[in-house]
Structures are given as C-alpha cells and as structure tokens.
Amino acid sequence: MAGEQGEKKDWEKYEETIEKFIQVIAKNMNLYGMTPSVGRLYGVLYFSDEPMTLDGMRDALEMSKTSMSTGVRVLSEMKMVESTFKKGIRKDLYQSEEDWYKSFTSLFGNRWRQHTETNIEEAEEAVEELELLVEKTTDEQLIDKITKDIEKLRYAQNYYKWLMEFISVVESGKIFEFIPKRPQNKK
Template structure:
C-alpha cells in the first residue's frame, strides 16, 4: 500500500504538469504557433535536462521530422536554444526560460513585419489614389479620394506609432514602464 501511494502522487504530478502543458499548447496560437509545437515547448520547459530529438519524439509520440520542424520553429522564435553536454554526440535543446525575452523577441519580429507591410501598402494605395485623382474629372470621386487619403495618412501615423512601440518592446525599454515580476521566482529559489 505504501509503494502505491508514491506512484499515485507521481501520477497526479504528471497529470497536473500535463494539464498546464495543454494550456500552453492551446494558447500558443496567440504567437502563431501550432498546438503541437506548443506542447513541444511545454515538454522542454519542464524537462530537467536538455533533450535530444529522440527524447522529444518519445515524450510526445511524434515523428522525428515533426520534432525537428518544431525545434527549428521554436529556435527561430528564440524560445528554444541548443545546449551542450559533455559526452553526448546528438544535438541537445533546452527551452529559453526567460519568457520576457522570448516575448519581446517574438512580438517584435512578428508585429514589425506586419506593420512594415501595412505601411508599404498604405504608401502604394496613396500613390495609386493620387494618380487616379489627377486623371479623373469626376468631382465626387476626387472628394472621395481626398477623404480616403486622409484615412490612409491617419493609418500611417498609427503604424509609425506602432513601430515606435515595437522598438520599445524589442529594446527592453518596455520593462522601464512595465517592470518584470520576479518576486515569485526569487521566493521559489530561496
């Protein structure tokens, strides 16, 4: 009976961690990540030691190719990094445990790309509308074009502001305004 109790406790522990990993996986879509890659990150985050692709495949019962693709995606997002252990010849990986760092990197790269695209599209649209305005004799259309160009200029102003915000996040300045919360981790490690 006493031997069964510790096994039940370990099973309860595993189930509790698995539930949290499922939540991570489900919510990773906010970052443009599939649930399977989110599960991979969760497994790496709770792993005591860096893992090989074989370790990950075994833990998640997925193909080695899927693991490799997932690790590459997480690495590109700065959420996983290579690791080294003397005597181990296979590639090892561990999770980036600084979620603040991961967020600023991921947020910056994803938002910057989309914002730059929106700025370029607004520029192009203004250019095309101005060409059309010069060619048309329809006064109502000219007025509509002027109104729409004003809207596009407003959008550009917003996108330029957003680029400044992205810079504040990427550079880490954001933590001057919204400091990291580290007290729980400090208490846990005492």
C-alpha cells in the same frame, strides 16, 4: 506497499497537472502564430530537468522526427529554444529559454514588425495609386471620396509608425522600464 501506491498516485497527479499546463501553453501558441504541437514541444522542454535530443522529444510527444525538427527550428528562430552541448553526447541537445520575458519580446517584435512593415508599405502604395487616380479623373464625387480616404490612409500610416516605435520599445527591453518584470514568487 500502501506507501508505494500513494507515491505512485502522487506522481500520476503531478504528471496530470503538468500535462494540463502544457496544454494551456499549446493552446496559447496560436496567439504567436504557432501550432499547438509546437507549444507542446516548448512545454515538454520547459518542464524537462535536462536538455533533450530530437529522439527524446519525439518519444515524449509521439511526433515524427520531421515535425519535431521543424518545431525546434521554429522555436529556435523565436529564441524560445536553444541548442546546448553536453560532454559525451554526440546528438544535438535542446533546452527551453526559461526567461519568458525575453522570449515574449523577441517573439512579439518579430511577428509584429513583419506585419506592420507590410501594412506601412501597403498603405503607401494605396495612397500613391489614389493620388494618381485623382490626377486622372474628372469625377468630382470620386475626387472627394479619394481625398477623404487618403486622409484615412495617412491616419493608418501614423498609427503603424507609432506601432513600430512601440515594437522597438518592446524589442529593446525598454518596456520593462514602464512595466517592470514581476519578481519570481517563491513560496
């Protein structure tokens, strides 16, 4: 009996420790534009020994099937979760992408590329509008201010172009030539 109680406490401590780490994952998901619930979903899948169905995830997280389905779709789009099949099981099964480096490069590239492309377009539109205004106005102070601001916008455009190159280095995996993946620690 005493041995069983000790083992039960060990399992409880294990579950508490894993749950704490899943909470860390959930909190960090906002860095990638995702909600904590999506982070918890990923954490549960990551620590699951077997692929899970939406029903299994819903039971583990006490979330609605709709929320679960939306979370899985978001994680799939970010290549953090993939569907899988198991003979004899008709429901869709999902498992986490275990290569966090791959997930990061996909997630980082996807998020940053969208925003950077928008910033490049917005900067170009601002330059075009300011150039039209320079042609139209006779106010020398305004012309001087616009000229300086166009220089700042050109600087911003160069930065965004550099950022696009950086994003390409991350997405292509070339980043690992400069900063190699860390080998898995096995104690």
